[in-house]
Amino acid sequence: MPLRGALTVPGDKSITHRAIILSSLADGEATINNYCPGEDCLHTVAAFQAMGVPIEIAPGRLRVAGKGLWGLREPDSILDCGNSGTGIRLLAGVLAGQDFFSIVTGDASIRRRPMGRVVGPLREMGAVIAGRRGGELAPLAIVGARLRGIVFSSPIASAQVKSSVLLAGLFADGTTSVTEPAQSRDHTERLFEHLGVPVMRNGLTVSLAGQRAFAAKDVAVAGDLSAAAFFLVAALLVPESDVTITGVGVNPTRTGVLEALQEMGAHIELLNPRVQAGEPVADLRVRSAPLCGVTIGPERIPRMIDEFPILCVAAACAQGETIVSGAEELRAKESDRIAAMALELRRLGAAVEERPDGLRIMGGRPLEGAVCQSHGDHRVAMSMIVAGLAAQGETRVEDCACVATSFPGFDKKLRGLLTPSGQG
Numbered sequence: 518m519p520l521r522g523a524l525t526v527p528g529d530k531s532i533t534h535r536a537i538i539l540s541s542l543a544d545g546e547a548t549i550n551n552y553c554p555g556e557d558c559l560h561t562v563a564a565f566q567a568m569g570v571p572i573e574i575a576p577g578r579l580r581v582a583g584k585g586l587w588g589l590r591e592p593d594s595i596l597d598c599g600n601s602g603t604g605i606r607l608l609a610g611v612l613a614g615q616d617f618f619s620i621v622t623g624d625a626s627i628r629r630r631p632m633g634r635v636v637g638p639l640r641e642m643g644a645v646i647a648g649r650r651g652g653e654l655a656p657l658a659i660v661g662a663r664l665r666g667i668v669f670s671s672p673i674a675s676a677q678v679k680s681s682v683l684l685a686g687l688f689a690d691g692t693t694s695v696t697e698p699a700q701s702r703d704h705t706e707r708l709f710e711h712l713g714v715p716v717m718r719n720g721l722t723v724s725l726a727g728q729r730a731f732a733a734k735d736v737a738v739a740g741d742l743s744a745a746a747f748f749l750v751a752a753l754l755v756p757e758s759d760v761t762i763t764g765v766g767v768n769p770t771r772t773g774v775l776e777a778l779q780e781m782g783a784h785i786e787l788l789n790p791r792v793q794a795g796e797p798v799a800d801l802r803v804r805s806a807p808l809c810g811v812t813i814g815p816e817r818i819p820r821m822i823d824e825f826p827i828l829c830v831a832a833a834c835a836q837g838e839t840i841v842s843g844a845e846e847l848r849a850k851e852s853d854r855i856a857a858m859a860l861e862l863r864r865l866g867a868a869v870e871e872r873p874d875g876l877r878i879m880g881g882r883p884l885e886g887a888v889c890q891s892h893g894d895h896r897v898a899m900s901m902i903v904a905g906l907a908a909q910g911e912t913r914v915e916d917c918a919c920v921a922t923s924f925p926g927f928d929k930k931l932r933g934l935l936t937p938s939g940q941g
């Protein structure tokens with residue numbers, strides 16, 4: 518059955534984390550509209566509530582009573598970031614510069630993910646952080662310290678690393694500057710600018726002067742392109758579909774997936790372009806189309822890092838070969854996404870070769886329904902649900918509770934597009 522109609526997706530998860538953090542550190546009250554209600558962001562809300570920031574949660578909006586740069590108080594228990602890499606790594610940057618002690622941790626997946634990438638530069642700034650395996654793994658115990666600005670050259674293009682160091686830089690003496698090997702998402706920089714905090718950008722370097730207080734300002738969060746991507750691919754794959762997703766963020770540091778799908782033969786229209794809290798937004802209209810394979814090398818990875826699971830589904834249904842290389846970072850996400858997608862797509866009959874730094878997918882074999890696993894990873898779960906739509910026969914994806922980390926109500930939205938009235 519085709520997917521038809523219009524829908525919205527939740528607010529962008531990356532922007533929501535940053536809006537909660539910066540609104541908590543601002544002077545005065547602000548409303549965050551269209552926030553991402555996924556569990557990841559609610560953990561960040563709870564962390565700041567535990568540090569004395571009043572945050573009121575209502576449907577579609579958060580009201581944050583900012584405490585100012587130096588207004589957080591010592592939490593009386595461990596801060597739990599759940600499944601969120603962004604939450605724990607950005608929080609570590611904030612906590613490093615406080616005058617109190619804190620411990621941050623998360624679920625089993627978070628406790629396996631690398632933390633040394635933020636702990637290293639934060640220690641260089643003077644942070645006192647202990648953690649398992651010398652600080653490589655959470656829980657992290659952070660004794661707040663007086664920080665100094667550093668000039669940091671990050672070995673990886675990671676917005677979490679960049680943002681963690683810049684957030685620590687807010688509390689540091691002097692200027693903090695971060696250079697990355699390729700441009701990662703720039704939501705932190707844009708939100709600082711929206712709030713009137715000067716950031717200097719020079720090519721791949723971002724700098725920020727520390728210890729400047731700033732005033733609260735409302736934030737309207739753009740719809741999450743990473744969430745929209747599941748519907749884009751579903752509509753492309755199911756014949757006779759025609760779907761419009763309204764109010765989606767199209768920040769150029771995130772739109773690699775649109776370019777890749779267009780290269781594969783998709784026609785995605787960007788309608789009503791506008792700007793929301795410093796972020797470009799548009800309505801995306803997509804209709805089903807035959808797809809062909811694509812080659813994606815390392816230079817394109819950062820701008821579409823979260824869309825590989827769903828891109829693999831598109832590739833399995835496309836004619837010809839898709840090759841992804843230089844994508845070893847995918848192994849350090851909520852799950853090992855290279856191994857997980859190779860295994861799960863094979864269950865449906867796709868021809869997938871797993872490589873150390875990517876995948877080779879020989880597309881075009883008809884997919885057959887099967888029982889699949891989510892690997893506890895929200896994006897793997899949603900990708901396999903979409904693959905199930907494209908497959909012949911029934912597909913069951915097990916262990917889908919993780920979808921709520923970013924997209925509560927995903928299944929309802931999808932079913933809405935499959936009903937004849939087509940209201941998602």
Ligand code: S3P
Nearest residue numbers: 531603674675676677678822823
């Ligand atoms: C994010 C950055 C990316 C991305 C993650 C969200 C962010 O991670 O995969 O889902 O909000 O800064 P890395 O910084 O590890 O690349």
